[in-house]
Amino acid sequence: MRPDGANVDAVVTDARDRIVEEGIPWLDRLSDPGEARRTFAEDPGTSLPHGLVGADYGGSVGSPKRFYAIEALSTLIED
Numbered sequence: 001m002r003p004d005g006a007n008v009d010a011v012v013t014d015a016r017d018r019i020v021e022e023g024i025p026w027l028d029r030l031s032d033p034g035e036a037r038r039t040f041a042e043d044p045g046t047s048l049p050h051g052l053v054g055a056d057y058g059g060s061v062g063s064p065k066r067f068y069a070i071e072a073l074s075t076l077i078e079d
Contacts, residue, residue: 037073040066 001011030036045060058065 033073033077037070037077040069040073
């Protein structure tokens with residue numbers, strides 16, 4: 001965004017477009033516990049540059065953080 005806010009409309013429009021085109025489908029996909037478990041087990045973590053926000057599943061495939069997420073999702077699915 002420009003310091004004077006001259007492009008605020010373009011910035012807000014871009015943010016809205018990213019949410020609609022990428023964010024909502026990502027949330028819809030991961031709202032299914034089975035798909036979320038598969039994602040944590042198989043999809044590699046992101047390595048985005050500092051300051052960029054993206055999908056990061058708590059470490060690399062096989063990491064302890066991912067194991068805990070998979071365990072929690074498995075418990076949810078089995079109930």
